Each structure stands twice: as structure tokens, then as C-alpha cells.
Amino acid sequence: GAGVSQSPSNKVTEKGKDVELRCDPISGHTALYWYRQSLGQGLEFLIYFQGNSAPDKSGLPSDRFSAERTGGSVSTLTIQRTQQEDSAVYLCASSPSGRAETQYFGPGTRLLVL
Amino acid sequence: AQSVTQPDIHITVSEGASLELRCNYSYGATPYLFWYVQSPGQGLQLLLKYFSGDTLVQGIKGFEAEFKRSQSSFNLRKPSVHWSDAAEYFCAVFSSGSARQLTFGSGTQLTVLP
Numbered sequence: 001g002a003g004v005s006q007s008p009s010n011k012v013t014e015k016g017k018d019v020e021l022r023c024d025p026i027s028g029h030t031a032l033y034w035y036r037q038s039l040g041q042g043l044e045f046l047i048y049f050q051g052n053s054a055p056d057k058s059g060l061p062s063d064r065f066s067a068e069r070t071g072g073s074v075s076t077l078t079i080q081r082t083q084q085e086d087s088a089v090y091l092c093a094s095s096p097s098g099r100a101e102t103q104y105f106g107p108g109t110r111l112l113v114l
Numbered sequence: 115a116q117s118v119t120q121p122d123i124h125i126t127v128s129e130g131a132s133l134e135l136r137c138n139y140s141y142g143a144t145p146y147l148f149w150y151v152q153s154p155g156q157g158l159q160l161l162l163k164y165f166s167g168d169t170l171v172q173g174i175k176g177f178e179a180e181f182k183r184s185q186s187s188f189n190l191r192k193p194s195v196h197w198s199d200a201a202e203y204f205c206a207v208f209s210s211g212s213a214r215q216l217t218f219g220s221g222t223q224l225t226v227l228p
């Protein structure tokens with residue numbers, strides 16, 4: 001079946017602009033995660049959605065970052081007033097139930113802030 | 115808080131040689147452990163996972179890992195490396211507490227010489 005998809009695959013933006021990154025999880029997966037992969041920080045957890053529960057936003061680095069998940073499926077990660085340090089690969093993952101189980105990752109969105 | 119250490123940033127082996135990538139974790143409860151592989155420009159692919167039971171787990175592409183609770187380790191091994199194994203390898207532990215997320219090590223870059 002189809003895996004996790006993300007769009008765009010690459011995004012170049014200017015400092016100060018807002019960007020939206022999209023994640024389409026595996027059908028039927030109730031848990032959705034966003035991670036960031038950057039040279040200096042490695043792989044970091046950003047946010048976790050489980051079904052209709054309030055998301056766990058504990059990994060978001062600043063209030064410029066937000067995410068939503070509509071209808072328990074597609075998720076959008078929004079970065080407002082982008083800064084150069086936001087340049088990274090943003091990875092989305094989904095899993096069937098959010099318990100201790102395999103997370104399936106998408107190919108990522110590579111964001112470059114000029 | 116949980117943490118994962120991969121002490122080797124970069125390892126180089128010859129094709130056909132054996133491989134061992136080290137991973138040490140810190141986690142208060144029973145750990146749920148994973149190894150993922152990332153090829154250039156790709157997302158993360160699961161190699162294998164340990165939840166409970168037999169401490170020697172088999173994965174895809176001929177990889178195996180051994181969970182040693184006394185050493186807090188989960189080292190990845192392969193008896194004979196192929197050129198296609200060149201990639202970055204990440205060890206991770208899943209937190210099953212209130213913050214459900216994967217915590218990753220910093221990764222080990224594997225180079226395979228012909």
C-alpha cells in the first residue's frame with residue numbers, strides 16, 4: 001500500500017516568509033509525528049498527534065512553529081517568519097495506534113531559508 | 115529523560131567484512147528499541163526492532179541486533195557488508211510515557227570500500 005507522503009520535497013524561502021509543509025500519513029494510522037533533522041541537532045521530535053486528542057507540542061522549538069491535523073488524516077506544519085536556523089529536513093511519520101510500535105517515515109521536506 | 119548514544123560518527127569497512135554499530139541507551143523502564151537506516155535524500159527505513167522476548171532480533175537486509183540490558187546496549191551487526199549498505203544508521207528508543215516519541219542517537223555514517 002501507499003506509504004507516508006510529504007510535500008513539497010524541497011522548499012526554498014526567504015527569511016521572514018511563512019511556509020507550510022504537508023504530510024499525508026498511511027491510511028488508517030491514528031498517530032502522526034513530525035521530526036526535524038538538522039546538521040547541528042540531529043533528529044528531533046517536534047509534535048505528536050493521536051486521533052482526536054490534543055497534540056503533544058512539547059518538541060516545538062518556538063511559537064513560530066505550529067501544526068494541525070484535519071480529519072485525523074493529513075497534517076500541515078507551519079513555520080511563521082522563517083529564520084535561517086529553520087533550515088533542515090522535516091520528516092513526518094505515522095503509526096497505527098501511537099503505542100510502542102513501528103513508525104513509518106515519509107521522504108521528508110528539505111527546507112532552505114535564505 | 116531517555117537518551118541514545120552512538121559513539122561512532124563514521125565507520126569505514128571493506129565490502130564483505132563484518133560490521134558492528136554501537137548503540138547505548140538510557141531509559142528508566144523497559145526500552146523499546148529500533149534501528150533505522152537512511153540513504154542519501156531518503157526517509158528513514160526500519161531495519162529491526164526490539165520490544166521483548168528473545169534478545170537477538172533479526173531484521174531486513176541480513177542485519178541483526180542484540181539487546182543487552184546489563185550493558186544498556188543494542189548493537190547492530192551484519193556478518194558480511196555489501197556496497198549497498200553504505201548509508202547512515204540511527205538507533206532510537208521509544209518513550210511510552212506521556213510524551214510518546216522516538217529519541218534518536220546522532221547516527222553513524224557507514225562507508226563501504228570496494
